[in-house]
């Protein structure tokens with residue numbers, strides 16, 4: 383049984399707020415499936431698109447997604463298909479839940495199928511290689527909508543915990559407050575509490591950058607270092623994230639919120655994080671390929687985003703030493719111990735710089 387009635391998302395009479403009663407989630411990985419479960423538990427009729435027919439059949443027939451969320455049972459008002467046209471037959475909102483570097487290609491295939499005026503929601507936490515665009519900018523370009531009309535989901539949201547019903551909060555950022563509230567209402571359950579925020583730039587950059595910092599925390603753990611080292615990386619990682627964000631127009635307070643410190647702490651500290659796990663394997667001396675295997679074919683966005691965020695920071699004239707270090711480890715084959723020593727030995731400076 384859904385927790386909330388289907389009327390919960392009705393448009394407020396006389397208001398510009400769109401109603402969100404039916405939702406399509408494009409992508410059936412860990413977070414896509416968990417977010418779909420949240421929406422269904424909140425009373426929405428949800429259709430998922432999975433690129434592999436067997437995944438769609440399992441979700442629709444058995445109400446499970448054993449490859450991504452073993453042990454979780456999905457609600458009856460959540461179904462799935464591998465036919466994108468069928469999935470996109472008139473939903474009030476469309477949630478984009480594929481990895482960042484695949485969003486442009488996937489969305490290009492779906493563009494003609496998107497219903498007019500549907501609310502587009504982005505779950506991806508990354509910065510596109512080459513274009514250095516945030517995900518809402520990619521969506522804006524491909525779907526032909528204003529970037530800040532896209533609702534961006536951020537915050538400390540490790541999928542497996544939320545799928546198990548553990549309490550968490552998220553932030554839904556959008557330049558159009560009514561759209562953010564419409565999705566907030568559609569995703570409010572007893573275990574997931576969404577907040578709204580109008581800082582799309584800050585929320586997206588916070589979500590992308592923390593994956594890179596989580597790699598560094600994983601490496602530190604893999605090298606055998608303890609809480610002081612991890613806390614130092616979290617704090618200085620947040621400092622360089624905020625430096626980039628503010629330079630690119632973000633509200634500095636976003637980095638003190640769920641999208642900032644919230645997600646940074648959850649991802650950098652949890653063994654459930656794919657990025658942290660990836661880093662830990664590297665710290666233990668494994669190769670990039672072995673580390674990728676450890677995350678079971680799932681996406682560790684920081685591995686690609688350390689390159690795009692580094693390029694973005696260079697272009698903006700912002701110093702991001704931890705991101706630079708992760709780029710060198712992941713893409714230039716640098717030794718994590720040497721890179722760590724260089725990070726510590728940088729020129730001394732005041733904390734707030």
Ligand SMILES: NC(=O)C1=CN([C@@H]2O[C@H](COP(=O)(O)OP(=O)(O)OC[C@H]3O[C@@H](n4cnc5c(N)ncnc54)[C@H](OP(=O)(O)O)[C@@H]3O)[C@@H](O)[C@H]2O)C=CC1
Nearest residue numbers: 409410411412413414480484505506507539540541680681
């Ligand atoms: N997992 C989490 O806890 C959270 C994840 N996020 C973010 O959400 C986004 C999606 O993550 P998540 O659901 O966890 O990802 P997963 O790696 O768990 O799943 C990716 C999904 O996208 C599909 N897909 C479609 N096209 C591609 C492609 N070209 N390459 C790879 N996969 C493709 C995959 O299909 P197939 O199964 O066929 O490979 C799969 O259904 C990421 O940006 C992530 O950072 C945000 C918050 C929490």
Ligand SMILES: O=C(CO)COP(=O)(O)O
Nearest residue numbers: 537538539540655656657
């Ligand atoms: O974004 C996440 C938690 O908020 C998930 O992090 P990972 O992709 O590292 O698992």
